[in-house]
Amino acid sequence: DIVMTQSPDSLAVSLGERATINCKSSQSLLHTSNNKNYLAWYQQRPGQPPKLLIHWASTRESGVPDRFSGSGSGTDFTLTISSLQAEDVAVYFCQHYYTTPRTFGQGTKVEIK
Amino acid sequence: EVKLTQSGAEVKKPGESLKIACEGSGYSFSNYYISWVRQMPGKGLEWMGRIDPTDSEVSYSPTFQGHVTISVDKSISTAFLQWSSLTASDTAMYYCARDLGLYSEHDHWGQGTLVSVSS
Numbered sequence: 001d002i003v004m005t006q007s008p009d010s011l012a013v014s015l016g017e018r019a020t021i022n023c024k025s026s027q028s029l030l031h032t033s034n035n036k037n038y039l040a041w042y043q044q045r046p047g048q049p050p051k052l053l054i055h056w057a058s059t060r061e062s063g064v065p066d067r068f069s070g071s072g073s074g075t076d077f078t079l080t081i082s083s084l085q086a087e088d089v090a091v092y093f094c095q096h097y098y099t100t101p102r103t104f105g106q107g108t109k110v111e112i113k
Numbered sequence: 114e115v116k117l118t119q120s121g122a123e124v125k126k127p128g129e130s131l132k133i134a135c136e137g138s139g140y141s142f143s144n145y146y147i148s149w150v151r152q153m154p155g156k157g158l159e160w161m162g163r164i165d166p167t168d169s170e171v172s173y174s175p176t177f178q179g180h181v182t183i184s185v186d187k188s189i190s191t192a193f194l195q196w197s198s199l200t201a202s203d204t205a206m207y208y209c210a211r212d213l214g215l216y217s218e219h220d221h222w223g224q225g226t227l228v229s230v231s232s
Contacts, residue, residue, distance in 0.1 A: 001175075040218035042158075049208050049225050050150075050158065055218040093158055097216050101174035102148075102160040 002026050002096050006105035012113040019081040021108045023094035028074045029057075031098065038098035041070055041079045044107075045090045053092075054079065086112065115139045117147075117209050117223035124229045125199050132195035133226045135209030142190035143167050146212035148219060149183060149194045153205045163212060164192055199230045 003026040013019045029038045037057035042050040052061050054070040057077055067082045081088055089112060094105040120134040135147060148163035162173035166187045173183070185192045192209060207226050210219035 038216060042219075044158075049222040050210075050219070051222070052218055052220050055220075061220070095158070095160075095218070097218055099216070100163075100172050101176070104158040104160065107157045 001101055002029075002098065002103055004094055004096060004103050004105040006092075006094060006108050008108060009106065010109040010111065012111045013081075013084045014113045015086065016083050017113075019084050019088070019110055021079040021092050021094075021110075023072075023077040023079070023105050025075045025077075025096055027098075029077075029096050029098045030074050037073050037077070038096055039070075039072075039077050040095050040097060041068075042093045042095065043088075043090045044093065045087075050093065081110070084110070084112070115211070115221045117211060117221055119207075119209060119223040119226045122227040122229070124231070127198075127200055127230055127232055129199050129230075130195070130197050131199055131228065132193050133207060133228070134191050134193050135223050136189070136191045137211065138190065140211075143187050146215070147185065147192040148210045148212055149181075149192075150208045150210060150219075151177075151205050152208065152225075158208075161194070161207075166192070199228075201230050201232075203228060204230045 005024045007022045039057040041054040044050045058070040069080045091107045116138045118136045143166045146163045149161040151159045161177045164171045164183045166185045171183045182195045209223040211221040
């Protein structure tokens with residue numbers, strides 16, 4: 001199985017500041033047939049189901065604020081919140097969909113400093 | 114509007130059976146896979162498996178293979194997750210999610226079904 005490892009486990013950021021979450025996979029998620037990285041990011045607010053933010057590692061889902069961005073390729077990926085807002089307090093998960101079983105990172109909890 | 118509506122919370126005893134449901138609406142149900150995801154109390158997300166509503170083909174995570182059964186009734190646009198004999202370790206929130214394709218992200222999620230197993 002592909003192992004997904006996120007860092008850090010938690011971080012506290014001041015309102016308006018940048019938050020950066022890393023995700024590393026145990027094998028490359030780049031499919032050479034289409035040059036796409038099979039990696040998604042989800043946001044889970046307290047008491048809510050997860051919500052898709054980004055797919056193909058860097059494609060923002062419709063309606064997701066542009067302060068959220070995804071980057072990276074191969075085995076190393078990053079989710080950046082450029083200017084943290086109060087409503088961004090949540091746990092963020094990466095997930096690969098390169099093969100089955102799909103696996104998630106352990107999650108990164110983002111709080112306000 | 115795409116919606117996945119899950120059945121309500123369940124309280125069960127160890128050894129009992131259970132079947133929970135996930136009804137899709139607002140889209141062509143047969144055109145998208147349905148995945149199930151477990152979240153144990155205070156923990157992360159675990160992909161359990163997914164089903165193709167067109168032919169009921171299921172792919173299970175090895176972690177859950179043999180412990181749960183995923184099924185579908187496309188005539189009522191509903192996917193199911195069932196246990197034949199629950200244990201306390203099955204206590205968790207279970208989410209269904211829609212998959213755009215064989216290898217794709219989960220673009221819509223159900224609200225979750227809380228399953229509590231206790232003697």
